[in-house]
Amino acid sequence: EKGGYDHFMLKEMNEQPEALKAAITGRIKNGKSILSEINNLKEFITEKLRKIFVVACGTSYHAGLTFKYFMNRYSKIGVDIEVASEFRYMNPHVDENTLVLAISQSGETIDTLEGIRIAKEKGAKVITISNVFGSTIPRESHGAIYMNTGPEIGVAATKTYTAQIAILYALGAKIIELTQGSNDEIRDILKGIEEMPEVYKKVLKLNERIKELAREYVKFQHMMYIGRGFGYPTALEGALKLKEISYIHAAGYQAGELKHGPIALLDEQFPVFAIIPKDSLYEKMKSNLMESKARNANIIAITTENNNEISQLTDEYICVPQVHEALYPLAMAPVIQLFAYNVAILRKLDPDKPRNLAKSVTVE
Numbered sequence: 403e404k405g406g407y408d409h410f411m412l413k414e415m416n417e418q419p420e421a422l423k424a425a426i427t428g429r430i431k432n433g434k435s436i437l438s439e440i441n442n443l444k445e446f447i448t449e450k451l452r453k454i455f456v457v458a459c460g461t462s463y464h465a466g467l468t469f470k471y472f473m474n475r476y477s478k479i480g481v482d483i484e485v486a487s488e489f490r491y492m493n494p495h496v497d498e499n500t501l502v503l504a505i506s507q508s509g510e511t512i513d514t515l516e517g518i519r520i521a522k523e524k525g526a527k528v529i530t531i532s533n534v535f536g537s538t539i540p541r542e543s544h545g546a547i548y549m550n551t552g553p554e555i556g557v558a559a560t561k562t563y564t565a566q567i568a569i570l571y572a573l574g575a576k577i578i579e580l581t582q583g584s585n586d587e588i589r590d591i592l593k594g595i596e597e598m599p600e601v602y603k604k605v606l607k608l609n610e611r612i613k614e615l616a617r618e619y620v621k622f623q624h625m626m627y628i629g630r631g632f633g634y635p636t637a638l639e640g641a642l643k644l645k646e647i648s649y650i651h652a653a654g655y656q657a658g659e660l661k662h663g664p665i666a667l668l669d670e671q672f673p674v675f676a677i678i679p680k681d682s683l684y685e686k687m688k689s690n691l692m693e694s695k696a697r698n699a700n701i702i703a704i705t706t707e708n709n710n711e712i713s714q715l716t717d718e719y720i721c722v723p724q725v726h727e728a729l730y731p732l733a734m735a736p737v738i739q740l741f742a743y744n745v746a747i748l749r750k751l752d753p754d755k756p757r758n759l760a761k762s763v764t765v766e
């Protein structure tokens with residue numbers, strides 16, 4: 403059932419070209435969102451929608467944060483986001499003009515479930531993105547979008563994370579089209595998602611190189627992931643993957659926050675993992691790398707192919723193909739996943755069953 407792979411996690415990471423294709427089939431075509439699951443909410447979206455509130459945990463939260471960056475850039479409707487365990491106890495500002503978007507791979511996470519119950523009581527409409535057909539959260543929602551990636555067995559969310567982002571962008575594009583009309587840039591982004599399975603085939607081939615990096619960095623006790631803009635949720639997700647399966651202390655920060663505290667941690671024992679695509683914040687990220695280098699931190703970077711100066715800024719780097727700025731969270735995801743996987747293997751840990759964690763968190 404592991405299809406010849408040593409672990410489910412490795413199998414599931416390698417399934418990402420097909421899983422992503424399955425997730426967008428019937429939802430994105432020729433750069434257009436044809437998502438039909440929200441047809442019953444069209445009137446609500448065009449007439450009433452004023453705000454979107456995303457509720458999720460863990461990796462699903464990071465997909466939601468990526469969506470927030472996407473919508474803040476392209477949509478006139480503001481997006482708020484909170485982890486579900488906070489949302490449910492915070493008297494969240496949602497009402498009958500709010501769309502609450504629950505993201506849950508399992509569809510059973512108790513905090514997310516309680517979150518949507520509160521949102522419904524306050525009159526909000528709820529759409530859930532889930533991978534498990536008929537699970538509780540989508541059943542209790544006004545609309546459900548199933549990821550169609552096939553079951554994910556490894557505790558670490560991998561193929562469902564990338565499928566979530568692709569579906570969230572399709573949903574966002576639909577909302578933008580309904581509320582402000584169509585837009586060429588969004589069309590390019592959606593076309594880029596349709597090309598992503600081919601990009602994944604290339605990115606997955608980087609595994610041998612990623613293994614080498616893992617061998618060099620497995621000795622460290624800590625790792626600081628940094629990014630800006632669309633790169634920030636990727637930094638958080640990179641840190642989560644590493645800590646949950648390799649038990650190395652890792653944290654993700656907005657690179658601009660370094661000088662407000664975290665940079666004090668950096669030295670030759672505390673390396674940095676930088677998410678630095680060639681995007682509109684590239685120059686800003688470059689300064690952050692220089693600041694880190696000045697503290698003698700070792701630096702690994704993921705950047706865009708044909709970045710000629712990256713070798714001077716970093717100790718090690720990995721390049722992914724050039725994509726639209728909004729799509730680096732998709733293009734770079736397999737790299738952070740494979741890095742965490744390889745570190746866990748070198749530490750002789752079972753990445754499918756990390757200690758203290760369950761695939762589906764149904765108790766508070």
Ligand code: M6R
Pocket residue numbers: 459460461462463505506507508509510511514557558559560642646759761762763
């Ligand atoms: O099933 P859900 O998407 O609601 O699960 C949320 C988190 O528990 C989950 O993403 C967790 O963080 C993963 N183990 C991360 O790899």
